[in-house]
Amino acid sequence: MTRSTYRFVDMTIGPDPQGAPYTVRATCTTCGEQPPQPEPDQGPTGQHSQAQHWCRTHAATDHPSGRHLHYTANVTFGWLITPAEDIGPTADEGAWSHP
Ligand SMILES: [Zn+2]
Secondary structure, three states: OOOOOOOOOOEEEEEOOOOOOOEEEEEEOOOOOOOOOOOHHHHHHHHHHHHHHHHHHHHHHHOOOOOOOOEEEEEEOOEEEEEOOOOOOOOOOOOOOOO
């Protein structure tokens, strides 16, 4: 049996400048349709407004009698953990690394 010593290290979390850009994308849960991929430079508020606009248009114009009334909003962005002190080498980054 291997014995290990653990210690607590303060860590902060914040936006990852190298991570996934902030994106908001809606999906109609009735038919699975999505709007075009949003442009990251629109910012969070602009992307939320654009996604909600697409949902209203999809329900009212694309399917006025089809009852496409339920949507899922997916928000994606990167977070970065910053330890307050050195905690050793970083993990290997695989398929889940930066975009
Ligand atoms: Zn739909």
